[in-house]
Amino acid sequence: MNIHDLEAFIAVVETGSVVGASARLNLTQPGVTRRIQNLEERLGTPLLDRQSKPFKPTASGREAYDYGRRLLRSFDDLKAGVAPDGEVKGEFRLGIMPYLSDAALALPLDRLRREFPKLALRITAGWSPRLMEQVAKSEVDAAALCLAEGTTPSEDLVGERLVKHSVLLVAASSLGVPKRASLEDLSRYPWVMNESGCGFRNYMRNRFEAAGLPFMVGVEALSADLRMSLIARGHGIGLITEAALSGGRWRKKVMVIESKGFTPEVQSWLVHRPPAGRLARPIALFRDALTEALKQREALKS
Numbered sequence: 001m002n003i004h005d006l007e008a009f010i011a012v013v014e015t016g017s018v019v020g021a022s023a024r025l026n027l028t029q030p031g032v033t034r035r036i037q038n039l040e041e042r043l044g045t046p047l048l049d050r051q052s053k054p055f056k057p058t059a060s061g062r063e064a065y066d067y068g069r070r071l072l073r074s075f076d077d078l079k080a081g082v083a084p085d086g087e088v089k090g091e092f093r094l095g096i097m098p099y100l101s102d103a104a105l106a107l108p109l110d111r112l113r114r115e116f117p118k119l120a121l122r123i124t125a126g127w128s129p130r131l132m133e134q135v136a137k138s139e140v141d142a143a144a145l146c147l148a149e150g151t152t153p154s155e156d157l158v159g160e161r162l163v164k165h166s167v168l169l170v171a172a173s174s175l176g177v178p179k180r181a182s183l184e185d186l187s188r189y190p191w192v193m194n195e196s197g198c199g200f201r202n203y204m205r206n207r208f209e210a211a212g213l214p215f216m217v218g219v220e221a222l223s224a225d226l227r228m229s230l231i232a233r234g235h236g237i238g239l240i241t242e243a244a245l246s247g248g249r250w251r252k253k254v255m256v257i258e259s260k261g262f263t264p265e266v267q268s269w270l271v272h273r274p275p276a277g278r279l280a281r282p283i284a285l286f287r288d289a290l291t292e293a294l295k296q297r298e299a300l301k302s
Helices: 003-015 018-025 029-043 059-082 098-104 107-115 128-136 199-210 224-232 242-246 277-301
Strands: 090-096 119-125 142-148 158-171 191-193 217-220 238-241 255-257 265-272
Touching: 003 018, 003 029, 003 059, 018 029, 029 059, 059 277, 090 098, 090 128, 090 277, 098 107, 098 142, 098 277, 107 119, 107 277, 128 142, 128 265, 142 199, 142 277, 158 242, 158 277, 191 199, 191 224, 191 238, 224 238, 238 242, 265 277
Parallel strands: 090 119, 090 142, 191 217
Antiparallel strands: 142 265, 158 238, 158 255, 158 265
16 A cells, blocks of 8 residues: 555545645645545545545545554654654644633643644644544544543543633522522523533533433523623523633622532543654643643633
C-alpha cells in the first residue's frame, strides 16, 4: 500500500472535498483523485460516497480511515524517532470544548508554538461526548473536555484529570424557585441549557429521570453569557461555575439555589489514545499549560 495514496484519502475525508485535499497536500485535483482510485483498486472496494456533498466515507471507507489514521501516526512516530534533530513535526489535532476554549487557546497554544515550531496545530471545537468519540476514532489526537463529577472517560482512552469546577444552580427570584429546593421542586421549572450534545446536560437529564422526575429544557443557547442573560430574566434555572459567578456581572441579578443531596461538579480532563508516540511531549506540555491557565482563571474569579 502506498502511503501517499492513504494520505490523499484521509485528506479528502477530513476536508470533505478533493479541492480541500489538493490544497492541503499541495497536489493537483486530478493527482488527488488518482491516488484515491489507486487505493480503492488495491483494497477492492469504494471508499468514498461521491454522491454526497461534502464527500463522506462509505462503511468500508470509515474503517479504512480509522486504520489509516493510526498507520500515519505510527509512520510519523517512526520519522520522529529516527530524525537526526529529534524535532517533533507533523500535525497535532486538538479538540477543545467551548467552556475551556478561552483558557486552552491562550497560554497553552502559545507554549506549543514556541516549543514545537514545526508542529502544525489543528483545533476543533465540540461537546465532550463527541470529542471523546473523535479521539477514540483517531479523528483528533487529544481533547480537552469536561465531564460531570463521577463520570470518567472511556477505558480505552488515557484520561488525565486537570481541574475540578464547582457548579451552582441559579435562577432569577421572579421565577419563584425555593432557595432551598428538592430535586422534585427543581423538576417543576424549565431549564436554560447548552444545546443537545452537551455531556453535562445529559448528566442532568439522567439524574432527574433516575428519580422518576421530568427534566424540562425551556431554552437552548450556546453562549454562556446569553444563557445567564436568559436566566436573569426569569426564563429558567441554569448552571454556572462558582468562579464565573463570583467574578461576573450576573452575581447580583440571580440567586443561588441550594439543593440537598444535589451538588453537581465538573471535572476537566485531557484525553488521548495510547500510546502517545511522537506527540507525548506536546500532549504533556499542553496538559500542564492548560492546568496552569485554568487555575489562574479560577483564582482571578474567586
